[in-house]
Amino acid sequence: EVQLLESGGGLVQPGGSLRLSCAASGFTFSTYAMTWVRQAPGKGLEWVSAISGSGGSTYYADSVKGRFTISRDNSKNTVYLQMNSLRAEDTAVYYCAKAAEYSNLSSFDFWGQGTLVTVSS
Amino acid sequence: SYELIQPTSVSVSPGQTASITCSGDKLGDKYACWYQQKPGQSPVLVMYQDTKRPSGIPERFSGSNSGNTATLTISGTQAMDEADYYCQAWDSSIYVVFGGGTKLTVL
Numbered sequence: 001e002v003q004l005l006e007s008g009g010g011l012v013q014p015g016g017s018l019r020l021s022c023a024a025s026g027f028t029f030s031t032y033a034m035t036w037v038r039q040a041p042g043k044g045l046e047w048v049s050a051i052s053g054s055g056g057s058t059y060y061a062d063s064v065k066g067r068f069t070i071s072r073d074n075s076k077n078t079v080y081l082q083m084n085s086l087r088a089e090d091t092a093v094y095y096c097a098k099a100a101e102y103s104n105l106s107s108f109d110f111w112g113q114g115t116l117v118t119v120s121s
Numbered sequence: 122s123y124e125l126i127q128p129t130s131v132s133v134s135p136g137q138t139a140s141i142t143c144s145g146d147k148l149g150d151k152y153a154c155w156y157q158q159k160p161g162q163s164p165v166l167v168m169y170q171d172t173k174r175p176s177g178i179p180e181r182f183s184g185s186n187s188g189n190t191a192t193l194t195i196s197g198t199q200a201m202d203e204a205d206y207y208c209q210a211w212d213s214s215i216y217v218v219f220g221g222g223t224k225l226t227v228l
Contacts, residue, residue, distance in 0.1 A: 045207050045222070047209075059216045097164075105211045106154060107154035107209065
């Protein structure tokens with residue numbers, strides 16, 4: 001059974017940093033790209049970042065480029081999102097999700113339960 | 122930047138057919154997929170590669186994608202289908218884009 005468990009969310013002041021983790025199990029982790037998607041309170045889904053199975057390719061939404069860094073440790077079956085220079089508009093539930101296909105980001109077939117990040121003074 | 126446009130809301134009577142559209146420039150040239158999200162829950166993939174249903178998704182869900190519009194169709198809509206639905210597209214130039222979401226009401 002595929003499981004994705006996010007952690008690391010919490011309350012942080014504007015300008016601060018936070019690192020999210022997503023521990024995966026139930027599939028060959030290194031084979032699949034992973035992504036982070038966020039959802040602000042009462043709003044829709046917003047793609048944040050993605051990383052290839054090997055970790056050699058990373059992708060970012062313009063809204064987070066230069067502030068967020070995605071990485072993965074295939075020995076620990078974990079993907080990370082390092083978030084720096086946080087702003088109030090980064091407040092959201094952050095989901096990690098698994099790519100459904102080996103070679104692209106066309107869809108995501110398993111999602112974690114999400115972790116809430118609140119940026120406020 | 123690339124945008125996907127969905128209607129804010131769609132209403133349907135139980136047992137009838139619901140159609141939710143997703144519009145984007147040359148969307149038919151890209152793969153589209155759809156997610157269902159119920160209140161307080163994580164999104165669930167209900168359609169991928171335009172027309173394919175993941176395991177466990179009822180046959181009443183179907184999809185299409187041509188020209189500038191992808192459509193998720195729910196035949197014989199049930200009360201349990203009431204949820205928010207999001208389309209998503211991908212290609213190597215736009216990366217990942219979500220539509221704004223459509224609230225499906227079954228009344």
